[in-house]
Amino acid sequence: MQTLAPSDTLHQHFPQGLHFSLLKSSKTHQETQQLHAFSLKTGIFTHLSVSSRLLSLYADPKINNLRYARSVFDRIQHPTLVLWNIIIKCYVENQRSYEGISLFAELLAHFLPDEFTFPCVIKGCAKLNALKEGKQIHGLVLKLGFGLYKFVQSSLVNLYSKCGEIGSAQKVFDEIDEKDLILWNSLLDGYARCGEVKVAMKVFEEMPEKDTYSWTVLIDGLAKSGEVETAREIFEMMPKRNIISWNTMINGYMKAGDVNSARKLFSQMSTRDLITWNSMIGGFELNLRFVEALEMFERMLKEEFRPSQATLVSVISSVSGLASLAKGRSIHSYIVKNGIELDGVVGTVLIEMYSKCGSIDSALAVFRTINHKKLGHWTAIIVGLSIHGMAEHALKLFLEMRKIGVKPNAITCVGVLNACSHAGLINDGRGYFKMMINEYGIKPTIEHYGCLVDMLCRAGYLEEAKGTIEEMPMRPNKVIWMTLLSGARIRGNTKIGEYAAYHLIEVAPETIGGYVVLSNMYAVAGEWDKVSKVRDMMKKRGLRKEPGCSLIEHRGMHHEFIVGDKSHPQTKEIYSKLSEMREKLKLAGHIPDTSQVLLYIEEEEEKEAELEHHSERLAIAFGLINVDAGCPIRIMKNLRVCNDCHSVTKLLSKIYSREIIVRDNSRFHHFKNGLCSCKDFW
DNA sequence: GTAGGGTTAG
Structure with missing residues (x-):
């Protein structure tokens, strides 16, 4: 401080010229701050020369402190056009283009923009994909006669390329006399981005010169249009490759699902x-190779790379895919230890992860710690609560969210409707469906109609559900038909069941569920000839029912059980636990619901398997033996829980005073004190 | 005392 800032006495003798010269040479952030403080203290800040210099120092890419730049700018009473330009640019460069564009609108009240203003603000529009605003500004450019300025033209080509208006980009491009590499690259980028690879190739060939950027943009375009092989050829032909080209190629492979080629390329890289x-991690996750994604993450940490938000998003999503609560907790603690903010997407996927891994309590805990809750966080927790059957809580949060003025999007509404349907709140659901359309202007998608149909089916309004399907503006998919079919089965309505199954088999002949539900329905109705007809149909198409399988995580290990499984090392204990369970259930007055046995259309092995050897029972037995008292027993199941297992699990939760959480193929059941969170509605 | 594109992950 002493060396930089002259004392107040010195200042009295020398006018601002001295300080100006002090300000002039290049400065570090710290020095700039010291000068800033000094100029405020002594009052020389009021000299435009000083404040301007401070502003440009803060806005300089080397220092790039938008906050300080803005505070300097705000203190200047009459900023010049140059200063407006600087502050706008600073916003755009700091990924806050939206505010940059607002400032531009403010600027228009004081000045006419110049040839330096336009490139900045147009770049901001390009970054935001704000085509409408961009076009307005283009109009202003023409009106004010800046249409022939090289940098302005360049930024326009870039704008239209980025926003997918390649025709307009080409038009501006054609009007330019002297085209340099940057301009060609912008155009090439535009064609590659909008999937016009053929034209992109042509542009590429026409280019008088090319740099690594040009080659890379082309590779990316080819890979994204599904031509990875051509992309690889271009990659091999490149005269000079940089790390971005390698990364682009890896991504190309990952997008194409060619994980092995991506991995090979990765191993050949000298620097990463x-x-x-x-x-790599995101690619593994994209291709549902969750275990490899997590392994790659471990390796990354070992090589002392610091994960970014993007890394964590992929990693946490992989954990969700594996439904491994233990892994999820360890990554969460990594995040806490490293002081990583949860206010962004990381918070959202963390909430999702906990709810998908079965711990809605942890999801809620994360949700509560987030300071600036954004739509994504609200949506994640509402969807989470809805799949856990906690409709009241979900709707309460939805109201809270609306109250503070956060506008829901289509996905939030799926959560809300799903909550209503899982809890049988049909009237609320209908109301929210209307509210979504009228109040928020959200066009219902097939998922929303799915919730509506589900709601109606659960309430037994099968004809109305059928009518809704017939009147929807889009073609029903297999989920819709499956919903109607399940509804028909629960209500024993064979007529609608056949109708739904017929359509389901038409839309998705490979979906096993349809045949199974249909044949179960016939079995209950005693129509055995039709049962065997369905079975023959399945055989002819080579379809087999997926065996029921339950999974339980214990001390970071996964234990998997199928019906009547005897392969587990603890088999003896598990089966003796099962006998104990049987006795206790009998004492509690449980009468097995054998109607479900009939419903199994599968062959010998399953006929033999008695209800009490269903995979979830084995998993529960394992849990009762191994999971510490006081901790919930968490089970994941690939199929729907059968009626008998559902009532047994309720009883067991009371008999053993244990919380049992079961995820089936569509939702979570929380069994506690003899009751289930689904209120027997699933 | 300002000045164009910035490609790849999410």
Whole structure:
């Protein structure tokens, strides 16, 4: 401080010229701040020369402190056009283009923009994909006669390329006399981005010169249009490759689902950057190779790379895919230890992860710690609560969200409707469906109609559900038909069941569920000839029912059980626990619901398997033996829980005073004190 | 005392 800031006495003798010269040479952030403080203290800040210099120092890419730049700017009483330009640019460069564009609108009240203003603000529009605003500004450019300025033209080509208006980009491009590499690259980028690879190739060939950027943009375009092989050829032909080209190629493979080629490329790289790791981890996750994604993450940490938000998003999503609560908790603690903010997408996927892993309590805990809750966080927790059957809580949060003025999107509404349907709140559901359309202007998608149909089916309004399906503006998919079919089965309505099954088999002949539900329905109705007809149909098409399978995680290990499984090392204990369970259930007055046995259309092995050897019972027995008292027993099941297992699990939760959480193929059941969170509605 | 594109992961 002493060396930089002259004392107040010195200042009295020398006018601002001295300080100006002090300000002039290049400065570090700290020095700039000291000068800033000094100029405020002594009052020389009021000299435009000083404040301007401070502003440009803060806005300089080397220092790039938007907050301080803005505070300097705000203190200047009459900023010049140059200063407006600087502050707008600073916003755009700091990914806050939206505010940059607002400032531009403010600027218009004081000045006419110049040839330096336009490139900045147009770049901001390009970054935001704000085509409408961009076009308005283009109009202003023409009106004010800046249409022939090189940098303005360049930024326009870039704008239209980025926003997918390649025709307009080409038009501006054609009007330019002297085209340089940057301009060609912008155009090439535009064609590659909008999937016009053929034209992109042509542009590429026409280009008088090319740099690594040009080659890379082309590779990316080819890979994204599904031509990975051509992309690889271009990659091999490149005269000079940089790390971005390698990363682009890896991504191309990952997008194409060619995980092995991506991995091979990765192993050949001599240097890797954060994006390389993220591409690999994100690629594994994209291709549902969750275990490999997590292994890659471990390796990344070992090689001392610091994960970014993007890394964590992929990693946490992989954990959700594996439904491994233990892994999820360990990554969460990594995040806490490293002081990583949860206010962004990381918070959202963390909430999702906990709810998908069965711990809605942890999801709620994360939700509560987030300071600036954004739509994504609200949506994640509402959807989470809805799949856990906690409709009241979900709706309460939805109201709270609306109260503070957060506008729901289509996905939030799926959560809300799903909550209503899982809890049988049909009137609320209908109301929210209307509210979504009228109040928020959200066009219902097939998922929303799915919730509506589900709601109606659960309430037994099968004809109305059928009518809704017939009147929807889109073609029903297999989920819709499956919903109607299940509804028909629960109500024993064979007529609608056949109708739904017929359509289901038409839309998705490979979906096993349809045949199974149909044949079960016939079995209950005693129509055995039809049962065997369905069975023959399945055989002819080579379809087999997926065996029921339950999974339980214990001390970071997964234990998997199928019906009548005897392969587990603890089999002896598990089966003796099962006998004990049988006795206790009998004492509690449980009468097995054998109607479900009939419903199994599968062959010998399943006929033999008695209800009490259903995979979830084995998993529960394992849980009762191994999971510490006081901790919930968490089970994941690939199929729907059968009626008998559902009532047994309720009883067991009371008999053993244990919380049992079961995830079936569509939702969670929380069994506690003899009751289930689904209120027997599933 | 300002000045164009910035490609790849999410």
